[in-house]
Amino acid sequence: MPSEPLDRGQASVELVALLPLLVLLLLGLVQAVLAGHAAWSATTAARAGARAAAVGRDPAVAVRRSAPVGGAAARVVRxxxxxxxxxxxxxxxxxxLGTVQGSAHLESQR
Known part of the structure; x- marks a missing residue:
């Protein structure tokens, strides 16, 4: 009579051991996407602020309106x-995880 293999259920044990690593990898990927989106948002908001400053408006108001991520907490320097x-x-x-910076430059239209 053939005996049963000793490694029965081994795949399940390996998956359970690997699961925390997969979760950390997924969280790292999501965090990288969020950081990239924040950097894009900072640059977009800086462009809006530079456009507003070029026509004589308050750049801080334009930045806070246009920043899709963290607009209320934006720090604006002109x-x-x-x-x-x-x-x-x-x-x-x-x-x-700190902050990201974006900058934009437009000549004044006044």
Missing amino acids: EGDTVRVRLPVPSVLPLS
């Missing part, structure tokens, strides 16, 4: 015709 925007990076974990 240096002549250049507008720099810092936005917080959203996190899937309960920790702060």
Whole structure:
């Protein structure tokens, strides 16, 4: 009579051992996408702020309206015709990952 193999159920044990690594990998991927989106948002908001500054409007108001991520927490710095925007990076974990910066430069139209 043939005996049963000793490695029965081994695939299930390996999957359970690998699952935390897969979850961490997925969280890292989601975090990278969120950071990229925040960087894109900062650049887009900086462009809106530079356009507003070029026509004589308040760039901070334009930045807060146009930033899809973290607009309320945006830090706006205007240096002549250049507008720099810092936005917080959203996190899937309960920790702060800092900020990203975008800048734009437009000549004044006044």
